[in-house]
Amino acid sequence: MARKQTQVLTLEEKLEDARTKNKALEKKISRKDVDIFKLESEIQSLMDRLRNKEGQINMLRFAPPFVPIHIRKRSVETNT
DSSP: OHHHHHHHHHHHHHHHHHHHHHHHHHHHHHHHHHHHHHHHHHHHHHHHHHHHHHHHHHHHHHSOTTOOHHHHHHHHHHHO
């Protein structure tokens, strides 16, 4: 009888240990999920900035050389 009781206690201890490990793993996973979310949002913001820069480069590619865009727009408005 004493032997069965010690076996039950060890099983309960193993179960408690497994639950503790499970909670620790869940915390690690949730932290990694947050890190992944932060990285995804940072990547998205960098891609948006890259698209913006590409748009600026395309605007400058078709602009006359060495003429700022705001001056060019004013001269177009006065000519019409």
